[in-house]
Amino acid sequence: MGWLGLDDTDGLGGGCTTHTMHRIITTLENECSENDWVVSPRPSLVRLWPFARRRTRGNAAVAVEITCNSESSRLALCARLDELWNEIVVPDFERNGTAITSEHSEREQSEASPAMLWSPARPDQEWYWRCVKGEVELADCEAVIPPGSRLWQCAGGHGLIGALAAVSWLGEHDHTWEVTCYRMDENISLKRRIPESRCIILDEKFPETILNRDPTISKSLIAPRTPCPVLFGIRAEDGDAAIGAAKWIFESADCEPISGWQLWKTNQATDDHITTISKSIVTSPISVKKHGHAAFTTDCGTDIVAFSQGGEVNRMAQSLRQGDEIEYSGLCAPDGSTHVEKMRLISYSDKRRRRPLCNCGKRMKSMGNGQGIRCPDCGERRPDSWDDELAIESPFALGQWVEPSASNRRHLAAPLGRRGGQYSKTKHGNYEMLGNHG
Incomplete structure (x- = not known):
């Protein structure tokens, strides 16, 4: 043999x-x-x-x-x-x-x-x-x-x-x-x-x-x-x-x-090239580069790039705000940046939210960290809270994974639909989609 x-x-x-x-x-x-x-x-x-x-x-x-x-x-x-x-x-x-x-x-x-x-x-x-x-x-x-x-x-x-x-x-x-x-x-x-x-x-x-x-x-x-x-x-x-x-x-x-x-047995569509899935907070404004590529930095110090060819991934990246919490998988490029291949929004930044209305009709404001909120007109006070309605909506639902279209994925990239959109960590430190396969 x-x-x-x-x-x-x-x-x-x-x-x-x-x-x-x-x-x-x-x-x-x-x-x-x-x-x-x-x-x-x-x-x-x-x-x-x-x-x-x-x-x-x-x-x-x-x-x-x-x-x-x-x-x-x-x-x-x-x-x-x-x-x-x-x-x-x-x-x-x-x-x-x-x-x-x-x-x-x-x-x-x-x-x-x-x-x-x-x-x-x-x-x-x-x-x-x-x-x-x-x-x-x-x-x-x-x-x-x-x-x-x-x-x-x-x-x-x-x-x-x-x-x-x-x-x-x-x-x-x-x-x-x-x-x-x-x-x-x-x-x-x-x-x-x-x-x-x-x-x-x-x-x-x-x-x-x-x-x-x-x-x-x-x-x-x-x-x-x-x-x-x-x-x-x-x-x-x-x-x-x-x-x-x-x-x-x-x-x-x-x-x-x-x-x-x-007939070939292959490692295509397995995500074997992915080293990690990360959860991070967006800490910089979203920068839209030439040709529509989106870039931003996270609280982990990672520079994230979502290329225009990424379709929904790029669209989600452009819609992010500082303070949004995201989860993503991607490939670490030689320049140290991460080229994101899949992403989802976990929680909204406070920058997307607004304070509730006072009974008098004015929008309440924060009195400072841990001090609650107060109406600037009538002075009514309340415990710290936010309006249920976002001031800046996201076009994506919380928890919704997105990926590039099939024609813009790497040979190695596992499509979300392949195993139900769930991830599991392997012994080699990468994450792969869960489910049955041939």
């Missing part, structure tokens, strides 16, 4: 690491009987820390378990992996790995730096948690590589970080599934042909699928917008549901032919 991990083979100009691994898996599956090895039908697709400096387009690494039933089988596999590295991985890197300027980000892009790992044992899964929650350096890998492993690296081999992470991920605490369907080579430069009529009713026909459509803008989310070999991907809580939904689409006469498909 052993594990094959791969990462960092593609670039903005094309390619896809999942496609590279799919071709390797398909080749090895076709050679199983003559070589006495067995390839797992459930390879892993793992998204890593969204702020990693050398992150790729989807920031995903992949791995698959392979069982060799004899020593001769193991030796034959290692020899075959040598060949596949040169026949599949290196050509994919040379064709697609050049760094080009992004149309959507000012971040400096890195050239692909592929690495492939064959390991007879899994590294401790703490390596995965390090890679999904923070920056990891290539030099850190040396202490994690299991004895007896084989490495293939090119152009620096930074993909070793992700390859090790994908191999070490177990997904026992939480996981989802994705079926990725791949295009014929001759179609990659052409517009994708996917039956929109089936995409519209996908969630209704296959209720265990998730994150495949954004109902707020009536937009399908299954197809990428880049010139990569992926035609579409279907995500689901259950692997069989993902397979059934994908087949229902690609078997349609209105869908372009595919070269193959792959």
